[in-house]
Amino acid sequence: MGLTSKKVLLLAVVAAVLLFASTVWLWPRLARGGVRPVLGRICLLLMTQVSILAAGGLVANSYFGFYSSWADLLGTDQEMGTVVDHGREGAGQLEVLGTQGVGVPNGGDPRKAGRIEKVEIRGRGTGITAPAYVYLPPQYFQPRYAGTRFPAAVVLTGYPGTAENLITRLKYPQTATRRIQAGAMRPTVLVLMRPTVAPPRDTECVDVPGGPQAESFFTKDLRGAVASHYRVGGQARSWGVIGNSTGGYCAVKMTMRNPGAFSVAVGLSGSYKAPLDPTTGDLFGGSERLKRENDLLWRLDHLPMPPVSVLVASSKEGEGNYRATQAFIAKAKAPLRVSSIILDRGGHNFATWNREVPSALDWLSRRLGMP
Template sequence: MALTSKRLLMLAVVVAVSVFTVTIWLWPRLARRSVPAVLGRVGILLGTQLSILAAGGVAANLYFGFYSSWADLLGTEQEMGVVVDHDGTGTGRLVVQGTRSVGLPDGGNPGKAGRVDRVTIAGEGTGITASAYVYLPPQYFRSRYAGRKFPAALVLTGFPGTAENLITRLRYPQTAARLIERGTMRPTVLVLARPTVAPPRDTECMDVPGGPQAETFFTEDLRRAVAEHYRVGGRARNWGVIGNSTGGYCALKMALRHPGAFSAAAGLSNVYRAPSDATTGDLFGGSRRLERENDLLWRLAHRPMPPVSVLLGTSRRGEDNYADARAFVARAKRPLRVSSIVLESGGHNFSTWSREVPPALDWLTHRLRVPGPGD
């Protein structure tokens, strides 16, 4: 039974209710002061608490999408085999595993709402293979745009979230389809992914010394593979990146460090320096220099300003990154361009990000160049 299955949740709830009922029924019989009675009370109390915690854990995982499978939870995730399509360059690999409609009226008609492809991307440069979703806007399927290329944006969720969250919780494809229909968002291909490319480790999109080369995967392998398979531009001016939480830090960092890969980036509830904890391990190989290089505020004070546009999403009350966001704005100078979304109150949660995604998508797509003949 799948970890994200509603059947598993129902089973966990039934077990919890049954154990609780059994506890109530047996409690009078275990009221004696004998050793077996005491052990029995301890046992059924422990069973009740564990069953309730298990049901709560399954419900929380189904709602927030922390882990997509048992293998993901246990850290033994097995990647599926990859079919390789070569187009002559031999530099990137992407295979479509399936398609799904956009969850809107007329969502089954790609020419009206677009389409979502489930893909596997294999990076030859890094050896990393990752699953993702690709949202193709409705214009992609219209004869008027046949043969025309589109700008693209990489969309990253947090850690340890799943790419599915970007569809079911933050509703990027649905939001994009509505904004495009209203004419406020430019038609853009969205690549929906998780920053966790070496589960269960949180790499913070780092090229870890002696470890996963996550930064190179996103800035080179993924962009190249998508541009080879879909009609999108291949230059930095055609590409943006947006993310929430860990994905937001990744978005800003990759734009600042790799202006040749992304020309615009939006970070929602992001941190400004990579954490160091049990999930990350040693990301910098003991190098103080490398740690500073990945500190966004340090970069603004000690490195040249890159010619990119960035958007910061934060809240005056309820988020820990407000002071850092203000410091970032104060230190930024041209040619770096900074915009912000500042909510009066908000938290580190999907409710807050859902209020920021529509204006952030609008902002991002208007800073990307529609690919021309040379892109």
């Protein structure tokens, strides 16, 4: 049974409750002196504490989606994917593993609600293989749009979140369908995934010297794989990125650094430079130049403004990036176009991002060009 299995969570909770009840029931019998009663009390306390901690950890992981599997938790899932060619350009880069409906009324009819496809994306140039979900809007399945290519956006979680969070907690597909049905959002294909393409390492969407080429995977391999399999545009004007936390930094950073790949970015609670800590390791191979080039405020001070549109979001109270966000807005000049969502209060959490996602999707879709 997997780490995120409901059966595992239920068993952990039941075990914790039973051990707690057993401790209360057996404690009077173990209250005597002697070696055996003392050892019995120690064992009961240890087992009860461990079971409660395990159940609490599983509940927290189920809610926040820190780890998607036992291998992810233990750090053993580090194998890089291999490229598989099948005789034609673009073949073998994207494989559909399954489909599911969108959790809205009429969600079982893709012509009315769209569809979610679980896929695996294989990077031809980087050798990286990563799982993702692709949301296809209702129009993708309607006969009148049979010859239409759609704009697309990559949707990124934070670190070490899971792609499932984008469906179950932030509800991107459900929100997109409702906004499209209401006429507020233009039909857009969404590629939902986490920025962690070399788990358990937090690469911050950087091409690490001698390591994972995360930025190239998103800006080249992913776009090519999706465009070879789905009816989406191939030019930058038809592609955007939206993300929260680490995903927000990745979205803005990759768009500013690669205007030939993405033309629109949304950073929800994103930072403006990559951290260097035990989860990242040395991202820049000791190069100060690379470190500066991945610092977004430094780029605004020292490099030409990229011709892209960026939406940044923060809160006056509850977010640690508020001052940096204000500095980013103040430094930006044409041809860089900047918009913002600034809440009075809101923490670094799903509740805050759920307040921002609908408006952010509307804004992003209106700025993506139809192929």
